[in-house]
Amino acid sequence: MTTDGWPLWEVFVRSRRGLSHTHAGSLHAPDAEMALRNARDLYTRRNEGVSIWVVPSTAITASSPDEKDPFFEPSADKPYRHPTFYEIPEGVKHL
Amino acid sequence: MTTAPTTHAAALALGDDALVLSHRLGEWAGNAPVLEEEVALANIALDLLGQARVLLSLVGDEDELAYLREERSFRNLQLVEQPNGDFAHTLARQLYFSTYQRLLYRELATGDTPLTGLAAKAVKEVAYHQDHAEHWTLRLGDGTPESHRRMQQACEALWRYTGEMFQPLDGLDIDWPQLEADWLTSVTGVLERATLTVPEGPRTGAWAAGAGRQGLHTEPFGRMLAEMQHLHRSHPGATW
Numbered sequence: 001m002t003t004d005g006w007p008l009w010e011v012f013v014r015s016r017r018g019l020s021h022t023h024a025g026s027l028h029a030p031d032a033e034m035a036l037r038n039a040r041d042l043y044t045r046r047n048e049g050v051s052i053w054v055v056p057s058t059a060i061t062a063s064s065p066d067e068k069d070p071f072f073e074p075s076a077d078k079p080y081r082h083p084t085f086y087e088i089p090e091g092v093k094h095l
Numbered sequence: 096m097t098t099a100p101t102t103h104a105a106a107l108a109l110g111d112d113a114l115v116l117s118h119r120l121g122e123w124a125g126n127a128p129v130l131e132e133e134v135a136l137a138n139i140a141l142d143l144l145g146q147a148r149v150l151l152s153l154v155g156d157e158d159e160l161a162y163l164r165e166e167r168s169f170r171n172l173q174l175v176e177q178p179n180g181d182f183a184h185t186l187a188r189q190l191y192f193s194t195y196q197r198l199l200y201r202e203l204a205t206g207d208t209p210l211t212g213l214a215a216k217a218v219k220e221v222a223y224h225q226d227h228a229e230h231w232t233l234r235l236g237d238g239t240p241e242s243h244r245r246m247q248q249a250c251e252a253l254w255r256y257t258g259e260m261f262q263p264l265d266g267l268d269i270d271w272p273q274l275e276a277d278w279l280t281s282v283t284g285v286l287e288r289a290t291l292t293v294p295e296g297p298r299t300g301a302w303a304a305g306a307g308r309q310g311l312h313t314e315p316f317g318r319m320l321a322e323m324q325h326l327h328r329s330h331p332g333a334t335w
Contacts (some may be wrong), residue, residue: 027131030234037227038131041138
């Protein structure tokens with residue numbers, strides 16, 4: 001048995017309620033159900049998560065390094081887009 | 096801490112089951128068919144090792160019990176000492192054993208014995224072990240002709256070791272015939288969904304296996320034990 005024929009999956013883990021799922025890594029698995037189980041064993045064995053998503057890597061469309069300038073540079077000199085003019089209420093940690 | 100002697104024998108038997116199967120699963124480290132599965136099997140092995148430590152500590156010194164007993168003093172089922180074989184054998188063994196362990200621990204968790212605490216914690220671990228074995232059984236049984244053939248072969252080869260699991264253990268208030276009936280329902284359900292044929296061979300009686308609880312073990316167990324114990328015996332008290 002080899003993983004040659006096994007598709008690649010991207011794993012997203014939610015570490016706590018209230019936080020969003022964060023990319024944790026990728027793995028090989030024959031199908032989605034097994035990918036979830038493999039993800040549980042690989043990425044949450046030290047109590048890192050309360051929820052897991054797995055997504056076929058082929059379903060992800062990524063921006064390309066060639067598009068870096070038109071994509072990201074225009075936002076570099078627009079400080080007024082940062083909401084710095086109001087105070088974050090006490091107790092809100094993950095805004 | 097030691098328990099009332101009434102549950103000593105049961106703690107020893109269940110502790111040896113967990114210890115021996117843990118070692119067998121550990122043998123896959125570096126050899127598993129895929130990395131993801133190696134980690135999965137290692138996780139299961141570590142869960143079982145944790146259970147073994149608690150159970151053996153109820154009986155005596157865990158290191159002495161694990162590393163300095165002779166073969167005839169081990170009380171584990173013959174099922175758990177069977178060699179890993181191919182991946183199908185490992186999973187058939189796991190399906191049979193984890194189903195038993197889940198049903199048994201679920202009962203023990205509601206009781207009031209020195210094993211109750213361990214059972215309540217372990218039943219969740221074991222539920223995952225069973226789920227893992229079940230998913231693989233479904234995929235191998237209902238997979239390619241080759242995977243189906245191997246899974247069928249594995250289920251049949253280990254079938255005769257499954258009757259031994261339901262020999263009553265002293266000191267435990269368990270309805271053993273009911274436990275066995277539930278086990279059969281669960282396992283046959285999985286095998287049928289996996290398009291496998293439920294083995295027809297005997298599970299009890301003269302042609303079945305099973306005297307592990309009395310200290311009689313199969314040939315491969317001696318070699319496994321030698322490997323498991325040689326470090327501690329060569330370097331008594333070694334630490335790192």
